[in-house]
Structure formats: structure tokens, C-alpha cells
Amino acid sequence: MSKATYNAEIAAKRWHAGNIYEIIIECEQLAHDCRPGQFLQVDCGDGTFLRRPISIYNVDGARVSMIFEVRGRGTRYLSQLKAGEYLNVLGPLGNGFDTDIDGDILVIGGGLGVFPLYMVAKSKGKSCDAVLGYKTERVLVSHDRFADVCREVVITTDDGSYGVQGTAVAAAHSLVVNHHYKAIFACGPLPMLKAVHALACKYNIPAWVSLEERMACGFGVCLACAVKSRENEEEYLHVCKHGPVFNSKEVML
Ligand SMILES: Cc1cc2nc3c(=O)[nH]c(=O)nc-3n(C[C@H](O)[C@H](O)[C@H](O)COP(=O)(O)OP(=O)(O)OC[C@H]3O[C@@H](n4cnc5c(N)ncnc54)[C@H](O)[C@@H]3O)c2cc1C
Numbered sequence: 674m675s676k677a678t679y680n681a682e683i684a685a686k687r688w689h690a691g692n693i694y695e696i697i698i699e700c701e702q703l704a705h706d707c708r709p710g711q712f713l714q715v716d717c718g719d720g721t722f723l724r725r726p727i728s729i730y731n732v733d734g735a736r737v738s739m740i741f742e743v744r745g746r747g748t749r750y751l752s753q754l755k756a757g758e759y760l761n762v763l764g765p766l767g768n769g770f771d772t773d774i775d776g777d778i779l780v781i782g783g784g785l786g787v788f789p790l791y792m793v794a795k796s797k798g799k800s801c802d803a804v805l806g807y808k809t810e811r812v813l814v815s816h817d818r819f820a821d822v823c824r825e826v827v828i829t830t831d832d833g834s835y836g837v838q839g840t841a842v843a844a845a846h847s848l849v850v851n852h853h854y855k856a857i858f859a860c861g862p863l864p865m866l867k868a869v870h871a872l873a874c875k876y877n878i879p880a881w882v883s884l885e886e887r888m889a890c891g892f893g894v895c896l897a898c899a900v901k902s903r904e905n906e907e908e909y910l911h912v913c914k915h916g917p918v919f920n921s922k923e924v925m926l
């Protein structure tokens with residue numbers, strides 16, 4: 674089934690670290706339809722007019738989970754919800770990552786961009802290596818779950834409080850030169866995605882990057898989430914509809 678609106682019961686809400694929470698909803702049809710890298714437009718209560726886009730973190734049976742950081746009014750509302758309450762979501766939205774690739778892949782996540790990659794890692798298992806970059810040890814979330822499914826996981830922190838000090842892309846460089854990856858999948862801040870694109874071009878590996886833009890409708894109607902095409906500078910693509918996952922050669926990063 675394509676996208677739909679669901680009023681789903683919250684099965685659990687967890688605090689992970691700092692301002693980072695996970696919400697798990699029970700919704701069989703949605704769980705069935707979700708692909709790695711897709712997102713939901715989440716109703717954040719009467720105080721916020723627009724829904725907020727949050728990536729799908731995991732699907733487990735009939736349960737769908739999202740991990741988010743409290744940024745403003747909408748995500749604060751989400752962080753205050755409790756198990757047993759209901760959450761209205763629209764989705765699944767966007768194209769997601771095409772994981773149908775023969776051979777090893779590398780996922781590179783930075784900050785909140787780690788979360789949309791977990792389903793990719795889970796689906797590829799031991800043919801997936803991961804480099805996960807965090808600011809500091811205090812906000813390490815989900816790295817242990819990647820370690821459960823991936824072949825190799827490298828953790829980086831900006832301040833060196835855990836794992837390798839430095840950026841995720843710098844650490845990814847040494848993995849890339851020692852393996853024959855068929856693809857790189859990445860999600861994180863724009864400077865990180867630019868560095869992923871440069872790395873992928875240097876070693877001639879196809880790279881797919883998941884972009885974030887402020888959104889309104891979430892399905893291609895309002896044109897709020899435009900990004901410039903790399904092939905044709907006059908052309909705009911929409912993150913919600915054509916993405917959020919793009920080949921890194923397709924868009925201006
Ligand atoms: C496709 C997609 C997937 C996303 N997945 C996740 C996820 O899995 N986990 C998660 O924590 N967040 C995710 N986000 C970001 C999330 O949507 C925003 O943090 C949220 O909308 C903020 O809403 P708010 O009402 O709490 O804050 P607001 O009051 O709306 O904004 C608070 C601050 O955050 C900034 N901001 C808001 N939205 C965005 C955005 N899209 N990009 C950059 N800055 C923004 C605002 O400029 C402002 O400074 C995703 C965004 C997109 C587009």
C-alpha cells in the first residue's frame with residue numbers, strides 16, 4: 674500500500690541520551706510498507722500547525738520506531754508522549770535506500786543521521802560495514818545495535834571521548850582503501866555529505882546520500898524542500914518526493 678495516515682498506539686517511549694528519545698508505535702500496515710531511509714510526517718499536537726518529518730529507525734514485527742532529538746516545540750511534544758497514547762503519522766514517505774546491491778556496502782552516519790541507516794545495516798548484515806560519527810560519548814545512541822548486525826563498526830567522536838577522534842568520513846577513508854565496496858550510503862550534516870561525495874568520487878564508488886530540508890507537506894505539493902539538481906542548474910528536485918535519498922552526483926550538496 675502507498676502512503677496513508679495512521680492513528681497508531683504508542684507501544685513504548687524511551688529516553689536514550691541527552692535530548693534523544695525513541696518512540697515505538699504499533700501499526701501493522703505501516704510496518705509492512707516501510708523501506709529503509711523512508712520517513713513519516715508526524716503530527717506534533719495542536720501547538721504545531723505542520724507535521725514534522727522523522728525518519729523510520731526500525732521495523733520489528735508490527736512495530737515501527739523513530740529516534741529523534743528535541744529541537745523545538747514539535748519534538749518536545751513528542752518527547753512528552755507516553756506509552757498507551759496515540760500518535761498520528763502520515764507515511765511511509767520518500768524513496769528510501771535501494772539496498773538491492775550485490776556485494777559489500779559501507780554506511781556512514783553523522784549525528785542524528787546515524788538513525789535512518791540502521792534498517793540498511795540490518796538488511797545487509799555482514800555485508801555491511803558502518804562508520805558512525807558522534808559529537809561526544811554522552812550522545813552515543815544505537816552504536817551497539819549496529820555492532821549486532823554489521824561486520825565492522827567504527828565509532829568516531831569529535832572530542833575523542835570514545836572511539837577514534839575525528840570525523841566519520843576521515844575514518845571511512847581507511848575502510849574504503851582496504852575494501853571493495855559496491856556502494857556507500859550516508860546520512861548526516863551537509864558538510865559530511867559533501868565529504869562523502871568527494872570520497873566516493875575519488876574511489877569511483879556510487880554514493881547515496883539522505884538529505885534534510887525543512888518540510889511542509891512532505892509529499893511534493895508545497896515545494897518547500899527544493900534542492901538544486903547537479904546536472905541541470907535550472908532544475909529543482911524535492912527532498913520529500915524525489916528523495917530524501919539521492920545519488921550524490923544528482924544534487925548540489
Ligand atoms: C526527511 C527528514 C528526516 C528527518 N529525520 C529525523 C530523525 O530521524 N530524527 C530527528 O531527530 N530529526 C529528524 N529530522 C529533523 C526534524 O524534522 C526536525 O528536527 C524537526 O522538524 C524539528 O521540529 P520542532 O518543532 O521540534 O522544531 P522547530 O521549532 O520547527 O525548529 C527548531 C530548530 O530546528 C531547525 N530545524 C527544523 N527542522 C529542520 C530540518 N528539517 N533540517 C534542519 N533544521 C531544522 C529549525 O531551523 C530551528 O532552528 C528529519 C528531517 C527530515 C527533513
Ligand code: FES
Binds near residue numbers: 898912914
Ligand atoms: S515538503 Fe512540500 S514539496 Fe517537499
